[in-house]
Amino acid sequence: MTVRVRIAPSPTGNLHIGTARTAVFNWLFAHHHSGQFILRIEDTDQTRSQPEYTQNILDGLTWLGLNWDEGPVFQSQRLELYRQAIKTLLDKGLAYRCYTTAEELEEMRAAQKARKEAPRYDNRHRHLTPEQRAAFEAEGRKPVIRFLIDDDREIVWHDLVRGKLTWKASDLGGDMVIARASEQDEIGQPLYNLAVVVDDVDMKISHVIRGEDHISNTAKQILLYEAMGASVPEFAHTPLILNMQGQKLSKRDGVTSISEFKEMGFTAEAIANYMSLLGWSPPDSTQEIFSLEQAAKEFSFERVNKAGAKFDWAKLDWINSQYLHHMSASQLVDLLIPYWQSAGYKFDQINDRTWLESLATVIGPSLTRLPEAVEMSRMLFVESIEFTQAAVEQLSKEGATEAVRAILEALSDYPELSADNASQIVKVVIKEHKLKKGLVMRSLRAALTGDVHGPDLMESWVLLHQQGVDKTRLQQALNL
Numbered sequence: 172m173t174v175r176v177r178i179a180p181s182p183t184g185n186l187h188i189g190t191a192r193t194a195v196f197n198w199l200f201a202h203h204h205s206g207q208f209i210l211r212i213e214d215t216d217q218t219r220s221q222p223e224y225t226q227n228i229l230d231g232l233t234w235l236g237l238n239w240d241e242g243p244v245f246q247s248q249r250l251e252l253y254r255q256a257i258k259t260l261l262d263k264g265l266a267y268r269c270y271t272t273a274e275e276l277e278e279m280r281a282a283q284k285a286r287k288e289a290p291r292y293d294n295r296h297r298h299l300t301p302e303q304r305a306a307f308e309a310e311g312r313k314p315v316i317r318f319l320i321d322d323d324r325e326i327v328w329h330d331l332v333r334g335k336l337t338w339k340a341s342d343l344g345g346d347m348v349i350a351r352a353s354e355q356d357e358i359g360q361p362l363y364n365l366a367v368v369v370d371d372v373d374m375k376i377s378h379v380i381r382g383e384d385h386i387s388n389t390a391k392q393i394l395l396y397e398a399m400g401a402s403v404p405e406f407a408h409t410p411l412i413l414n415m416q417g418q419k420l421s422k423r424d425g426v427t428s429i430s431e432f433k434e435m436g437f438t439a440e441a442i443a444n445y446m447s448l449l450g451w452s453p454p455d456s457t458q459e460i461f462s463l464e465q466a467a468k469e470f471s472f473e474r475v476n477k478a479g480a481k482f483d484w485a486k487l488d489w490i491n492s493q494y495l496h497h498m499s500a501s502q503l504v505d506l507l508i509p510y511w512q513s514a515g516y517k518f519d520q521i522n523d524r525t526w527l528e529s530l531a532t533v534i535g536p537s538l539t540r541l542p543e544a545v546e547m548s549r550m551l552f553v554e555s556i557e558f559t560q561a562a563v564e565q566l567s568k569e570g571a572t573e574a575v576r577a578i579l580e581a582l583s584d585y586p587e588l589s590a591d592n593a594s595q596i597v598k599v600v601i602k603e604h605k606l607k608k609g610l611v612m613r614s615l616r617a618a619l620t621g622d623v624h625g626p627d628l629m630e631s632w633v634l635l636h637q638q639g640v641d642k643t644r645l646q647q648a649l650n651l
């Protein structure tokens with residue numbers, strides 16, 4: 172059997188982390204089985220679907236590296252297919268027109284509530300006579316189309332994550348609406364459960380992999396597959412993403428859409444890596460850093476948890492830092508340029524490329540999220556710096572001025588400066604002036620960078636020397 176799976180987002184919002192994680196599992200499963208991963212945009216809800224959300228979803232999946240093999244297929248362009256399916260169900264007597272008004276439904280529910288029963292449609296229009304139907308039509312009532320659900324049925328499937336699942340048809344709320352009434356069309360507007368099944372059959376989807384919030388839809392959809400005489404695919408319901416308190420992750424927990432994670436300075440590789448760990452673990456569970464391709468080799472639903480997956484920011488930060496620390500200087504520069512540009516730093520992308528790459532090599536190992544590079548590299552871009560209180564205190568320590576002056580003097584012998592030269596200068600100053608190494612190093616950092624913390628000192632010094640500002644900085648410190 173060819174594995175064919177799909178991700179089917181509704182463009183009613185930006186690409187959500189939950190949908191993206193479902194996309195990751197679909198992608199991993201497809202790639203594990205050399206199958207196809209298909210993108211379908213479920214945009215039948217015309218009022219809530221927006222083209223900018225579709226674009227955000229396509230951009231987000233592309234950014235994450237979740238390339239699709241077919242699609243995007245838009246449901247809004249396939250209405251005829253759904254109408255045909257509804258017509259067939261009507262013709263076979265498996266669906267019917269229901270004329271119950273909103274007020275009547277309301278009354279029905281109120282009565283059920285009074286009797287302490289669960290709300291459901293009582294199937295009252297299941298067997299209307301042609302005369303009754305004509306009378307409702309004459310009143311001007313617009314029907315919805317309902318699919319017959321046999322209350323005595325029990326729906327059973329073997330879920331690839333959750334094992335055997337059983338659902339009583341009597342808990343599905345009565346005969347299900349598959350098309351909403353429409354002024355223009357006598358079939359009406361096809362609804363979610365019907366469109367999904369028609370598409371999954373038509374696209375020959377072998378495995379439906381989606382969030383566990385869809386389990387009750389699956390029970391309904393299995394009945395639709397049967398009614399259409401189609402074979403039922405396998406199902407895998409993936410665990411929800413929870414916050415650290417164990418509640419469903421929501422806007423209140425901070426960002427939830429992929430474009431926001433991108434703006435926060437996470438790399439696509441880190442997010443994709445972290446999402447694959449949200450509910451799944453590789454057979455070697457000590458392995459935490461891997462690409463989608465590597466994860467795909469090991470992926471199976473046997474290692475997907477039933478329990479919700481807690482979203483752990485600290486873990487995501489750690490994974491992101493691993494990517495940033497091990498990235499090539501060239502890749503890192505490409506990612507950092509937009510941040511440096513928006514900070515207003517002046518540089519020439521082509522002529523300063525080598526210098527920028529050296530800078531990336533120096534700060535890379537200290538980064539957790541990309542925007543941190545702005546502060547970390549400020550002292551290397553701007554001409555004059557302000558000294559922090561701690562730097563001023565460091566420079567007023569005994570021996571500090573002597574050390575800085577001696578370094579400044581020694582520098583005149585070095586038109587060019589390597590990290591080795593820099594260390595040599597420091598060594599000589601320590602020896603000749605009988606100063607403590609810690610004092611010299613801390614004072615040098617304070618003088619060059621205006622702060623007492625920062626990236627590797629010798630490397631930073633070399634970069635400042637290449638910018639031609641190290642002597643000015645040392646002089647500025649002496650003038651304090």
Ligand code: GLU
Binds near residue numbers: 180
């Ligand atoms: N459009 C549905 C959603 O975004 C898709 C569910 C499915 O995969 O069937 O939740």
